[in-house]
Amino acid sequence: MTDAIESAKRTAAQKAVKENFDPSATHVGIGSGTTIVYVVEAIKEASTNPAIRFVPTGYQSRQNIVQAGLTPIAFDSLPDHVMLDIAFDGADEVDEELNCIKGGGACLFQEKLVAERAKKFVCVADYRKMQPRLLTNWPTIPIEVAPIAVPTVLHSLRVLGSSDPKLRTTLLEKSGPLKTDQDFYIVDAPFQTLLTSGDVAAGKGKGDGTDGKWEVNNLAQAIKELTGVLEVGIFSGVNGIEAEALRKKDGSTKAFGGQKPIAVYFGMQDGSVEVRKANE
Incomplete structure (x- = not known):
């Protein structure tokens, strides 16, 4: 394989x-x-x-x-x-x-x-x-977060509908959180499978998270607006x-x-x- x-x-x-x-x-x-x-x-x-x-x-x-x-x-x-x-x-x-x-x-x-x-x-x-849709096989949205803001961002992600966002650790867990090239941390946030803009246009959901379903661009914007978030791993x-x-x-x-x-x-x-x- x-x-x-x-x-x-x-x-x-x-x-x-x-x-x-x-x-x-x-x-x-x-x-x-x-x-x-x-x-x-x-x-x-x-x-x-x-x-x-x-x-x-x-x-x-x-x-x-x-x-x-x-x-x-x-x-x-x-x-x-x-x-x-x-x-x-x-x-x-x-x-x-x-x-x-x-x-x-x-x-x-x-x-x-x-x-x-x-x-x-x-x-x-x-x-x-x-x-066909994001979060079909890949489980989470990676998010780069300032270390001091991790608890706040984790809480806010749950409010947005993420079931169990987690701070990513190194392969050797006792070494602590994984650091990016910017010395930030990565939070991995699971959400329901994301809608496309075409899905919203076809009436398959509002895409604003109110019914638990997010459209790709809307979720990216909502996460990016959280204080402490440097960038979101959605490219849309x-x-x-x-x-x-x-x-x-x-x-x-x-x-x-x-x-x-x-x-x-x-x-x-x-x-x-x-x-x-x-x-x-």
Whole structure:
């Protein structure tokens, strides 16, 4: 099973890079997780441009970049006017509208910074991550929280309808809570399976939590508004292409791009790759 999953990840990564990586790019975002190892591997094989700068979403992704002989640059070193040409990242779960849950590896804040700074975000995953709705198979929403605010946030999450939110500990539990690259903690909050915007439009629920059911965007906003929350592991709203179109249309003051991928490449059990694209 493990070999099949790793093979699926590699196949998806190779196809995603082949169809989306431009060797003439100047800045490329590199996400976190086991699938991204294969993305970096594929980029190394395809890249003929030593001038490309790669922006990691955390310590692990920076190590992947360095070990591949590519050149990393810190996110906060980017000039104000520079957008990433593209960002590649994985996901813990993806629904039919390409909303994602991320943060299983505790890098969600920097992953969201990079995704929103990219002209387009391409997600790469294996078949286990492809689900009709978020919280179908993946059990919780990861949330990055200031340590002092953890008790308050846990209480507020219960009020929002989370059945049993918990502070994530390290693998060696006696070592205490897991710390992110920002020295924050991660809270994992279970909720009922989330509705899509299409579900709400079809009358399958209000999506505001009053009946126990939340729509993806509404829940993300409700959690983000809790004092002490740095970021929420729901990637929803618009994608980078849609964000750019909005800026051109109405002069939107939104600084950068969107959170959702423009496409998700799923490596399947049979060796094929299934691609879900925005608006398809």
